[in-house]
Amino acid sequence: MHRWLVLLTVVTLAGLVLSGTSPPAAAQAPTTLTQGLGEEPENIDPQRTNRFHSLIVLSYIVEPLFTLDREFKVVPLLAQSYTWSPDRKTLRVVLKDGITFHNGAPLTSADVKATFERYITVSPLSSYVRPRNGGIVGMDTPDSRTIIFRFGQPKPLAMISDLADAHTGILPASFIASTPSADIGIRALIGTGPYIFKEWVPGDRIVLERNDRYRHGPVFSPNRGPAHFQRMVFRIIPEDATMTAEVTAGNVDITFDVTPSGLQQLRANPNVVVMQAPTYSVQYLVLNMERWMFQNARVRQAIAHSIDKEAIARAAWLGVGRPVDGLINEATIGYWPGVKQYAYKYDVARAKALLAEAGWRPGADGILRRDGDRFEVTLITFSNIDQWRRAGVIVQSQLKQVGIEVKVETAEVGATYDRARAGNFDIGIFRNTWWLAQPYLTFLTHSVNIPSSNFSRWPNPELDKALDTASNALDDGERERALQRAQRIIVESAVWVPLVSNTNLLAAKKSVGGLDVLAQHPWWPVHLRALALTRK
Amino acid sequence: MSRFVFQRLLALVPVAVGVTLLVFSLLHLTGDPIRLLYGLNVPEEIVQQRREELGLNRPVPVQYLLWLGRAVRGDLGQSITTGDRVVAMIGARVGPTLELTILALLVTLTVSIPAGIVAAVRRDTWLDALSRIAALFWVSMPIFWLGLLFILVFGVKLGWLPISGRAETFWSLDGLRTHLLPVLTLGLPPAALFTRLTRSSMLEVIGEEYIRTARSKGLAERTVIVRHALRNALIPLLTLIGLRLPWLFGGAVITETVFAWPGMGRLLVDSVLKRDYPVVQGIVMAMAALVVASSLLVDLLYAYVDPRIRYD
Numbered sequence: 001m002h003r004w005l006v007l008l009t010v011v012t013l014a015g016l017v018l019s020g021t022s023p024p025a026a027a028q029a030p031t032t033l034t035q036g037l038g039e040e041p042e043n044i045d046p047q048r049t050n051r052f053h054s055l056i057v058l059s060y061i062v063e064p065l066f067t068l069d070r071e072f073k074v075v076p077l078l079a080q081s082y083t084w085s086p087d088r089k090t091l092r093v094v095l096k097d098g099i100t101f102h103n104g105a106p107l108t109s110a111d112v113k114a115t116f117e118r119y120i121t122v123s124p125l126s127s128y129v130r131p132r133n134g135g136i137v138g139m140d141t142p143d144s145r146t147i148i149f150r151f152g153q154p155k156p157l158a159m160i161s162d163l164a165d166a167h168t169g170i171l172p173a174s175f176i177a178s179t180p181s182a183d184i185g186i187r188a189l190i191g192t193g194p195y196i197f198k199e200w201v202p203g204d205r206i207v208l209e210r211n212d213r214y215r216h217g218p219v220f221s222p223n224r225g226p227a228h229f230q231r232m233v234f235r236i237i238p239e240d241a242t243m244t245a246e247v248t249a250g251n252v253d254i255t256f257d258v259t260p261s262g263l264q265q266l267r268a269n270p271n272v273v274v275m276q277a278p279t280y281s282v283q284y285l286v287l288n289m290e291r292w293m294f295q296n297a298r299v300r301q302a303i304a305h306s307i308d309k310e311a312i313a314r315a316a317w318l319g320v321g322r323p324v325d326g327l328i329n330e331a332t333i334g335y336w337p338g339v340k341q342y343a344y345k346y347d348v349a350r351a352k353a354l355l356a357e358a359g360w361r362p363g364a365d366g367i368l369r370r371d372g373d374r375f376e377v378t379l380i381t382f383s384n385i386d387q388w389r390r391a392g393v394i395v396q397s398q399l400k401q402v403g404i405e406v407k408v409e410t411a412e413v414g415a416t417y418d419r420a421r422a423g424n425f426d427i428g429i430f431r432n433t434w435w436l437a438q439p440y441l442t443f444l445t446h447s448v449n450i451p452s453s454n455f456s457r458w459p460n461p462e463l464d465k466a467l468d469t470a471s472n473a474l475d476d477g478e479r480e481r482a483l484q485r486a487q488r489i490i491v492e493s494a495v496w497v498p499l500v501s502n503t504n505l506l507a508a509k510k511s512v513g514g515l516d517v518l519a520q521h522p523w524w525p526v527h528l529r530a531l532a533l534t535r536k
Numbered sequence: 537m538s539r540f541v542f543q544r545l546l547a548l549v550p551v552a553v554g555v556t557l558l559v560f561s562l563l564h565l566t567g568d569p570i571r572l573l574y575g576l577n578v579p580e581e582i583v584q585q586r587r588e589e590l591g592l593n594r595p596v597p598v599q600y601l602l603w604l605g606r607a608v609r610g611d612l613g614q615s616i617t618t619g620d621r622v623v624a625m626i627g628a629r630v631g632p633t634l635e636l637t638i639l640a641l642l643v644t645l646t647v648s649i650p651a652g653i654v655a656a657v658r659r660d661t662w663l664d665a666l667s668r669i670a671a672l673f674w675v676s677m678p679i680f681w682l683g684l685l686f687i688l689v690f691g692v693k694l695g696w697l698p699i700s701g702r703a704e705t706f707w708s709l710d711g712l713r714t715h716l717l718p719v720l721t722l723g724l725p726p727a728a729l730f731t732r733l734t735r736s737s738m739l740e741v742i743g744e745e746y747i748r749t750a751r752s753k754g755l756a757e758r759t760v761i762v763r764h765a766l767r768n769a770l771i772p773l774l775t776l777i778g779l780r781l782p783w784l785f786g787g788a789v790i791t792e793t794v795f796a797w798p799g800m801g802r803l804l805v806d807s808v809l810k811r812d813y814p815v816v817q818g819i820v821m822a823m824a825a826l827v828v829a830s831s832l833l834v835d836l837l838y839a840y841v842d843p844r845i846r847y848d
Contacts (some may be wrong), residue, residue: 202798
């Protein structure tokens with residue numbers, strides 16, 4: 001008898017287990033949107049983080065004073081209006097009336113002041129507006145809706161680089177004062193955004209609830225609030241194959257973490273939409289100018305002519321990368337299309353001729369020689385990222401074609417950067433991501449950043465001057481021209497060879513609406529994601 | 537008995553110190569966590585300021601001793617990347633890992649003990665051959681691959697089970713369904729080894745004099761096997777469990793990654809990649825403690841299974 005009982009229990013359990021086909025957590029109620037996150041945010045504290053996945057989540061919860069439209073123009077968000085003093089050293093901002101935080105408290109100038117004080121103190125991204133760099137030396141709050149920023153020196157980029165950036169998302173002053181800093185963005189976060197932070201189960205999911213009072217979305221958003229979904233669930237799925245499986249099975253509504261390897265499978269799925277958009281990330285090659293052979297401009301130009309960027313985009317990026325001409329691309333604020341005419345085209349014959357002009361002759365083994373020296377160099381790049389490792393191998397074979405022998409040495413990201421800073425390399429393939437031409441180009445190419453982030457070790461006063469002007473000139477036109485000059489110098493020098501920019505990939509269920517709105521913006525701003533996404 | 541337990545717990549101290557010292561030294565050899573965390577866009581002055589705040593500019597031995605001093609008082613410090621307290625981070629992750637490994641061990645034993653007994657009792661029959669083939673198959677199966685295979689078949693193709701994630705509690709329909717694939721992935725491969733060991737151990741015991749005596753008394757075969765043979769055959773199995781426990785925790789790291797399981801293993805992988813010294817140290821210590829505690833439990837079970845073993 002008991003044997004039958006056991007059998008019955010087993011059958012019942014199996015039936016229970018194999019019944020329902022709905023996934024757990026994020027129960028697929030129509031009022032919930034489940035997003036797949038490929039990396040867990042370290043925290044979602046706008047002031048402490050500088051990680052992309054943290055930015056994605058916190059941008060639903062907190063808001064800066066301004067935001068950017070698709071032409072990269074500054075648009076008021078929490079601010080009603082603003083005025084600069086003629087010397088660009090004082091900025092007066094008036095806040096919108098009637099905006100409240102998630103805890104019901106009204107937004108006031110005191111909250112803005114407390115947030116910026118915290119931003120200047122703790123944010124790794126606040127360098128431009130720190131007092132010691134001529135940034136914010138004082139803030140006045142004449143009334144509850146007005147805040148006056150006083151700068152030590154003209155800071156023409158402050159609005160676009162800081163005040164319109166989610167890292168200056170405004171928090172209530174009382175919340176900052178009463179919450180331990182380590183708890184902000186981990187156990188609690190209060191903002192004015194379209195979603196309210198509800199729960200974070202470490203390693204599993206972050207849950208946000210809709211802010212039903214939200215009505216002040218940016219003017220360029222088709223939905224100014226509240227958001228369409230009652231709940232926004234970010235599921236953390238670090239393994240690429242698992243993420244692809246979750247999207248394929250329909251358990252994840254949308255993810256912005258699609259890898260090139262999963263792309264084909266998702267494209268073949270009739271229930272999934274895959275979209276691409278340019279990123280502002282650029283993969284580039286840099287020469288160590290302390291090496292004698294690179295000090296000859298012809299040699300550098302020959303190397304630039306030897307690189308077939310199309311092949312790298314095809315083979316290293318599996319077709320989701322695009323060749324780029326400059327160290328910044330069209331998705332970056334400050335990009336200059338004119339840089340194309342200065343870029344070196346793939347031309348092996350020209351490369352060989354230039355090397356011959358520089359005195360290099362092929363030896364018996366086909367490798368170039370000059371005065372007894374063999375043209376043999378070491379290329380370093382990241383071991384743990386496929387697209388970099390592959391790019392290294394492709395460049396190795398392309399330079400072999402012109403008689404340069406390359407030894408590829410890879411290590412994980414941190415170790416590779418350490419080696420680059422120590423100058424222990426000849427050629428490096430790196431990447432950087434920044435949405436603003438300035439201060440990005442300064443980080444990569446200004447002599448003040450040798451060797452911390454300018455690995456070329458090539459001080460160039462002309463380039464420094466152009467970059468400084470692009471950063472500090474009061475006149476918009478003068479800054480723009482200086483930035484163009486800098487881009488031209490960088491590309492012409494052939495010290496840096498821009499390679500490929502990857503594309504943002506998005507995979508979503510066909511039932512997810514609002515993707516067309518995202519598609520109108522080259523970089524799918526997160527604010528828009530929160531407000532535009534809907535269920536068809 | 538209590539003295540034995542105390543001695544074993546005392547042994548945890550040098551283990552913890554040795555392991556954390558090794559991990560600390562190795563991690564510090566790999567480079568700078570702050571630059572890795574902040575990337576290139578952050579100026580050196582800010583990186584330097586953060587290093588000073590965290591005491592990372594001090595000599596490594598000093599950093600270790602300071603960490604050890606705090607750890608003794610139960611303070612494992614703060615995560616470099618999140619700023620959260622390490623004790624809180626581990627506290628949130630230890631439950632799911634223990635749940636996964638214990639359930640996986642139960643699966644291993646539930647599958648392997650009956651299979652091993654059958655293979656021994658039905659020696660050289662088709663059942664024995666089948667168990668050998670199955671064992672060979674499972675022992676050759678890498679956990680990572682098996683997990684993805686399960687996902688593909690049961691999650692994507694058939695749509696029967698969730699692909700990843702973990703429900704709040706095991707004691708619910710969702711809980712049962714989310715646990716099934718990761719537990720089987722971690723529990724089935726070691727079952728092959730356990731099955732073969734149970735078989736050989738049973739064969740050895742079945743050949744003993746006292747088993748023959750039991751049979752000659754006219755006891756039912758089932759009674760002979762279950763009551764008399766199995767208990768003695770289990771002793772080598774307990775040894776193997778003790779030896780395999782660290783492997784189970786190691787396997788959990790992979791399983792948790794594949795199934796997006798919010799356990800300690802995944803936190804360890806993330807923290808190693810980010811060079812988050814305090815978190816890695818804390819997890820290594822917690823895992824060492826778990827392994828030592830599990831081994832202690834196995835030792836105590838010896839005494840229960842084999843009356844000849846005493847720890848007085």
